[in-house]
Amino acid sequence: xxxxxxxxxxxxxxxxxxxxxxxxxxxxxxxxxxxxxxxxxxxxxxxxxxxxxxxxxxxxxxxxxxxxxxxxxxxxxxxxxxxxxxxxxxxxxxxxxxxxxxxxxxxxxxxxxxxxxxxxxxxxxxxxxxxxxxxxxxxxxxxxxxxxxxxxxxxxxxxxxxxxxxxxxxxxxxxxxxxxxxxxxxxxxxxxxxxxxxxxxxxxxxx
Amino acid sequence: xxxxxxxxxxxxxxxxxxxxxxxxxxxxxxxxxxxxxxxxxxxxxxxxxxxxxxxxxxxxxxxxxxxxxxxxxxxxxxxxxxxxxxxxxxxxxxxxxxxxxxxxxxxxxxxxxxxxxxxxxxxxxxxxxxxxxxxxxxxxxxxxxxxxxxxxxxxxxxxxxxxxxxxxxxxxxxxxxxxxxxxxxxxxxxxxxxxxxxxxxxxxxxxxxxxxxxxxxxxxxxxxxxxxxxxxxxxxxxxxxxxxxxxxxxxxxxxxxxxxxxxxxxxxxxxxxxxxxxxxxxxxxxxxxxxxxxxxxxxxxxxxxxxxxxxxxxxxxxxxxxxxxxxxxxxxxx
Numbered sequence: 001x002x003x004x005x006x007x008x009x010x011x012x013x014x015x016x017x018x019x020x021x022x023x024x025x026x027x028x029x030x031x032x033x034x035x036x037x038x039x040x041x042x043x044x045x046x047x048x049x050x051x052x053x054x055x056x057x058x059x060x061x062x063x064x065x066x067x068x069x070x071x072x073x074x075x076x077x078x079x080x081x082x083x084x085x086x087x088x089x090x091x092x093x094x095x096x097x098x099x100x101x102x103x104x105x106x107x108x109x110x111x112x113x114x115x116x117x118x119x120x121x122x123x124x125x126x127x128x129x130x131x132x133x134x135x136x137x138x139x140x141x142x143x144x145x146x147x148x149x150x151x152x153x154x155x156x157x158x159x160x161x162x163x164x165x166x167x168x169x170x171x172x173x174x175x176x177x178x179x180x181x182x183x184x185x186x187x188x189x190x191x192x193x194x195x196x197x198x199x200x201x202x203x204x205x206x207x
Numbered sequence: 208x209x210x211x212x213x214x215x216x217x218x219x220x221x222x223x224x225x226x227x228x229x230x231x232x233x234x235x236x237x238x239x240x241x242x243x244x245x246x247x248x249x250x251x252x253x254x255x256x257x258x259x260x261x262x263x264x265x266x267x268x269x270x271x272x273x274x275x276x277x278x279x280x281x282x283x284x285x286x287x288x289x290x291x292x293x294x295x296x297x298x299x300x301x302x303x304x305x306x307x308x309x310x311x312x313x314x315x316x317x318x319x320x321x322x323x324x325x326x327x328x329x330x331x332x333x334x335x336x337x338x339x340x341x342x343x344x345x346x347x348x349x350x351x352x353x354x355x356x357x358x359x360x361x362x363x364x365x366x367x368x369x370x371x372x373x374x375x376x377x378x379x380x381x382x383x384x385x386x387x388x389x390x391x392x393x394x395x396x397x398x399x400x401x402x403x404x405x406x407x408x409x410x411x412x413x414x415x416x417x418x419x420x421x422x423x424x425x426x427x428x429x430x431x432x433x434x435x436x437x438x439x440x441x442x443x444x445x446x447x448x449x450x451x452x453x454x455x456x457x458x459x460x461x462x463x464x465x466x467x468x469x470x471x472x473x474x475x476x477x478x479x480x481x482x483x484x485x486x487x488x489x490x491x492x493x494x495x496x497x498x499x500x501x502x503x504x505x506x507x508x509x510x511x512x513x514x515x516x517x518x519x520x521x522x523x524x525x526x527x528x529x530x531x532x533x534x535x536x537x538x539x540x541x
Binding site: 034036037038039040041043044054055069070073074076077078080081082084085086189190193194196200201202203206 | 248256261262265267280300302303304307308310313529530531534
């Protein structure tokens with residue numbers, strides 16, 4: 001089974017073609033604002049490297065957030081249009097799950113993404129990947145309060161948090177992420193939608 | 208000659224649209240998912256909300272379009288996509304969708320400027336004849352464009368500030384009309400008399416427009432009447448405003464037609480739906496003895512069919528884009 005993995009929820013492009021739990025081609029690179037321009041060309045290069053055609057993909061796993069709103073939509077649009085047009089299964093995972101799973105440390109994982117104005121997108125998982133705090137948009141100070149009683153934990157992030165200790169950089173282990181989620185129940189491509197975990201400012205100001 | 212089927216995708220503002228057009232003229236199927244009812248609550252388009260709806264709707268719109276056409280991706284010769292100008296977050300959804308289909312099905316990708324799409328909406332009715340003058344009037348654009356051939360655009364002039372449609376929407380808001388206000392002003396105008404004095408914008412020797420002064424004049428007039436405790440005669444103000452704005456459009460169009468010895472005139476863009484503007488353009492072109500073409504109402508607002516129609520001629524011209532095509536919020540028509 002050949003799986004296309006795609007995560008454009010941050011300033012990085014994380015993508016791979018995985019065949020029977022083996023990575024055939026992979027991209028892990030920071031592109032900042034130019035993800036809309038580079039994502040499909042880099043995917044095309046992966047296919048050339050893997051020596052397969054775009055129609056020879058059996059399943060798509062896509063990260064649906066949280067993270068950069070525009071970034072999430074880029075990857076998700078590609079993934080849902082791809083899956084819809086070929087009628088192949090698609091499934092979504094949280095960026096925060098991918099971050100936690102990629103860690104090698106036997107401890108509590110707290111993946112966090114800067115959401116500005118003192119807020120973060122965060123979740124807490126134990127060493128067995130059991131979710132202790134579900135993915136949410138939360139004040140960093142409140143998150144610190146929530147986790148203060150944990151003894152052995154690490155924050156996982158690629159953003160700058162000068163005031164935090166026990167921080168590890170996020171380096172995706174895509175082979176492991178795909179292995180973990182390859183059997184996850186597929187969803188209808190029409191229902192594949194971003195998990196922003198936050199309303200737009202216009203909607204918030206109406207509340 | 209083999210028939211050419213173009214899939215056109217348009218997501219530059221608040222409509223998610225896909226269409227399949229045969230040979231640039233025959234509309235096979237069009238689907239438009241409009242967000243007007245969503246943005247109405249905010250008095251205008253909220254970009255982040257628009258983007259969120261595009262990503263939610265895109266595959267459903269594509270699927271419905273193919274079902275209506277009773278076709279599949281393999282039947283398509285090329286994919287035409289609006290790459291700009293427009294709201295960047297909105298454009299990106301259509302763009303990534305088009306690039307993905309181009310990649311998966313190895314079909315040519317054709318970049319279309321949104322205004323070229325509005326102009327080519329006319330070719331869904333009858334083939335364009337050159338040289339022509341395109342009077343582009345929409346929520347984002349007010350331009351006079353001379354075309355000597357397919358995809359040979361020469362911009363004669365444009366608005367120096369607000370677009371005419373933007374001005375309509377703002378005036379509508381002052382009059383307490385719900386977004387989008389343009390069509391409501393047009394409707395209300397039918398019931399009034401042009402009894403309010405408003406300045407005709409930018410009466411000069413250029414091909415340019417300016418609508419911010421007219422907008423301010425309306426706002427000030429309403430404010431002053433309120434201060435005096437006078438009721439605004441809304442229908443009269445609507446017709447007075449339309450008269451001044453349309454006179455600006457037609458006076459510059461008249462100058463361009465005469466100066467450039469134009470024989471064919473087309474009107475394009477959302478404001479082309481205005482009955483008053485259609486009538487004024489008919490009167491002008493009749494007087495000057497030149498041909499006029501205005502797209503039917505359904506092609507005036509944003510739609511995939513006009514992008515597919517433009518895409519057909521761009522396809523014949525050999526225009527292609529790579530997968531690194533990016534969305535542009537601003538771009539010159541060429």
